[in-house]
Amino acid sequence: MSASNRTALITGATAGLGAEFAQQLAAARNNLVLVARDAARLEAKAVRLRQDFAIEVETISADLQSEEGIALVVQRLKEVESPVDILVNNAGFGLTKSFEQNTVQEESDHLQLLVATPMLLMHAALPGMLARGRGQIINVASVAGFIPRASYGACKAWLISFSRWANVHYKNRGVSVTAVCPGFVHTEFHQRMGATTSGIPQWMWLYPDRVVREGLADANSGKSVSVPSKRYKALTFLSKFSSDKFGAFAGTRGR
Numbered sequence: 001m002s003a004s005n006r007t008a009l010i011t012g013a014t015a016g017l018g019a020e021f022a023q024q025l026a027a028a029r030n031n032l033v034l035v036a037r038d039a040a041r042l043e044a045k046a047v048r049l050r051q052d053f054a055i056e057v058e059t060i061s062a063d064l065q066s067e068e069g070i071a072l073v074v075q076r077l078k079e080v081e082s083p084v085d086i087l088v089n090n091a092g093f094g095l096t097k098s099f100e101q102n103t104v105q106e107e108s109d110h111l112q113l114l115v116a117t118p119m120l121l122m123h124a125a126l127p128g129m130l131a132r133g134r135g136q137i138i139n140v141a142s143v144a145g146f147i148p149r150a151s152y153g154a155c156k157a158w159l160i161s162f163s164r165w166a167n168v169h170y171k172n173r174g175v176s177v178t179a180v181c182p183g184f185v186h187t188e189f190h191q192r193m194g195a196t197t198s199g200i201p202q203w204m205w206l207y208p209d210r211v212v213r214e215g216l217a218d219a220n221s222g223k224s225v226s227v228p229s230k231r232y233k234a235l236t237f238l239s240k241f242s243s244d245k246f247g248a249f250a251g252t253r254g255r
C-alpha cells in the first residue's frame with residue numbers, strides 16, 4: 001500500500017501507545033479515525049493532528065466494553081464509501097489483583113476489551129479489506145502473552161496466536177495481521193490500574209515512540225509478531241526455556 005490516502009482506525013487513541021500510533025500514522029500521511037471513551041480528549045487530539053499534519057481526523061467516542069460502543073465502531077469499519085485500510089486494536093487495561101480476588105464482572109470486562117472486542121472489530125474489518133485486496137491489522141498484545149501472567153497474559157496470548165494464524169491465512173490476499181508485543185512502556189497504563197512500578201528496573205522500560213516505530217516497521221514487513229527492542233527479543237526467546245514457575249514469578253512485576 002502507498003503511504004498516503006489511507007485511513008487508519010485506532011482504538012485507545014487518546015493516550016499512551018494509541019496516541020503514538022495516531023501521531024506516527026498521521027506523520028505518514030494517513031487519515032485517522034480515533035476511538036476512545038473521553039470525547040473531549042479525543043477532540044483535542046483530533047484538532048492537534050489536523051493542524052500538524054493536514055489530514056482528515058474523525059473521532060468516535062465509544063466504550064469498547066459495551067455493545068453500543070462496539071456497534072458504532074463496527075459500523076464505521078464496514079463503511080464502503082470511506083474504507084478503513086489499517087485497524088489498530090490497542091485499547092486495553094490491566095487488573096492488579098489476583099484472578100480470584102477480582103469480581104467476575106471485572107474479569108469479563110477485561111476479557112471483553114482485550115479479546116472479544118478485537119475479534120469483533122477484525123471480523124467487521126476483514127471482509128472489506130479482503131474484497132479490496134489490501135489492509136493491515138495491528139493487534140497490540142504484550143510480552144506477557146509469552147509467559148504465564150494471569151488472565152492478562154492469557155488474553156494477550158490469544159491475540160498473538162490469532163495474529164500468527166491470520167497473517168499466514170490472509171497475507172496472500174493482501175491483508176497482513178501483526179501482534180505488537182511490548183514490554184513495560186511509559187504510558188498511563190500502570191497508573192490507571194494502580195500498579196506498583198517501583199520494582200521494575202529502569203532498563204526494562206521502553207518509550208512509546210520506539211515501540212510504535214518498530215511495530216509499524218514489522219507490520220509493514222508483513223511479520224506476524226513484533227517484539228520491540230533487542231532486550232525484549234532476548235527475554236522473549238529465553239522465556240521459551242523457563243519454567244512456568246519462573247515465568248509466573250517474572251510476571252508479578254508491574255501489578
Ligand SMILES: NC(=O)c1ccc[n+]([C@@H]2O[C@H](COP(=O)([O-])OP(=O)(O)OC[C@H]3O[C@@H](n4cnc5c(N)ncnc54)[C@H](OP(=O)(O)O)[C@@H]3O)[C@@H](O)[C@H]2O)c1
Pocket residue numbers: 011012013014015016017018035036037038041062063064065090091092093113140141142143181182183184185186187188189190192
Ligand atoms: N504500557 C505498558 O507497559 C504495556 C505493555 C504491554 C502492552 N500494553 C498494551 O498496550 C495497549 C495500550 O495501553 P497503554 O499502555 O497505551 O495504556 P493507556 O496509556 O492507559 O491508554 C489506554 C487507552 O485505551 C483507551 N481505553 C481504555 N479503556 C477503554 C474502553 N473501555 N473503551 C475504549 N477505549 C478505552 C483509553 O482512553 P479512554 O480512557 O478515554 O477510553 C486510552 O486511550 C493495551 O492493550 C495494553 O494492554 C501496554
